Amino acid sequence: MPRRVRRHLFLPADCRLCALHDAAICAPLGGGEIARMHGYKAGNRTVEQGDDIIRQGEPCSELYTLLDGWAMVYQDLANGRRQVLDFALPGALLGFRPNLEAPPVHSVQALTDASMCVFPRARFLALVREQPEVGLRLAWMTARDHFLAQEHLTNLGRRNAAERIAYLLLEIYLRAARTWPAAGGSIAMPLTQEHLGDALGLTAVHVNRTLGRLRRQGLLELGGRTLVVRDAEALAALAGFEPEALHRQIGDDALARGHLGQVARQVV
């Protein structure tokens, strides 16, 4: 059972100083508007590793932008099984769902100490309402998350254990390396083998054996909260992973280049 949520709430930070800007929901906002952003926020909050940020079934009237740290979105089933739906990195919007009035259906847990930007639901909606380009950004971010979920669906449905692991770790590597530039294929990564199993529909034991095989083949290294990608080419070939296709669809520039992005800017 994850420990209870600890709340350390700070005054709103000045959004103009936020390094994350381009990666978050507020990306379309320009200088003048960003200065007024703090009016929509309740402030910043930090949580400790292991804390639940959102708990399925418990009313939650806030949305969050993850500012720093890792989180996981997951679902607990009645029979004790757990499915990890997504790993969230800085910039991720947490708590958005089709019916914001109903309690959340998924939990979100901090995998490291983490900090986030807190939006009360009503103010978040006001923001979306008053800044149409933010609404489009919201649609784009949701479409991106949907696309990633579909990729994971393919991963679970049509790949075996080794392929699934290779695919997930490559994806995580690329996403993390974009946030915290990586040296020599190595990134800090807090996921345990049990997390990987819960995300991939495998048991931790089977993840362990399969990881061992990949390690012995010289494809990767994993341990001590560190992931080292030794042979990205081979991993990609094994998993049928196409970085370009992924990037074309959800890359940073997709919003800037894509039509939806153009709309987002034109609407301003």
Place this chain on the structure above:
Amino acid sequence: MPRRVRRHLFLPADCRLCALHDAAICAPLGGGEIARMHGYKAGNRTVEQGDDIIRQGEPCSELYTLLDGWAMVYQDLANGRRQVLDFALPGALLGFRPNLEAPPVHSVQALTDASMCVFPRARFLALVREQPEVGLRLAWMTARDHFLAQEHLTNLGRRNAAERIAYLLLEIYLRAARTWPAAGGSIAMPLTQEHLGDALGLTAVHVNRTLGRLRRQGLLELGGRTLVVRDAEALAALAGFEPEALHRQIGDDALARGHLGQVARQVV
């Protein structure tokens, strides 16, 4: 190999006569605006069973609202495997993705003869731009599809063959029964056992055996393009399926009741 796309293009139908209105992207539009909707459409189109509506990798500059019939969204992998990502029913928006400029990554195939409402990409974006409430509707529909994809992820990751089948068929039953009211737990359903397998990460053979077991237990009947749910309670218990939770999140009324829905209306 699915046969080539046949195109029968008709003049735009009058959107005021469209029975689907509430279920589609245009739901937030009122009387005056709906009358101008045809200005954004290229027209209606019909396709035959087995036709590909969208093909992954082939440029496609249109979006569609499915008006009648069934479709499937799927992905072909390099090694010949296939993953079904979603089954689409009337009202579904087809072809929306994070980067509309890049070719689609998923294919969409008609599972019955089908008809749809065609939007050229540029005009679709103009609609979203000029009618902010349509933008919010787009965000909501995408969030709904994302939520469903996450449910499917849990289904593949943490349920065995019988549970997966029970879950999927119940979901399909409920969705179809909302579109075409069902009598005695029976609906017309064009999915083959191979379709189910490709959606559930199982082989058609294993689907067959498992379906047989469910049939012998008196839980359901499936054949002749007809699905009969004999014991919905037992199926739901087996699958851990909670219709209320699903409905609370994505039910028809969720938009009307939910805050996002309120926004959608207030923005007008």
Place this chain on the structure above:
DNA sequence: CGTATAATTGATTTTTGTCAAGGCTCGTGG
């Protein structure tokens, strides 16, 4: 240190896939 969490390994069972062969149904063309 001592405890808790995470990783590892072996033996065994269960679930699912693979290969192969027939059977059923329905529409088409002779």
Place this chain on the structure above:
DNA sequence: CCACGAGCCTTGACAAAAATCAATTATACG
């Protein structure tokens, strides 16, 4: 009207993948 073929469903025998059960062995941390 019947024969044929395509697509789909069904079943059996066997193989492979993954889960389960059960210890151990690191590793991290107060």
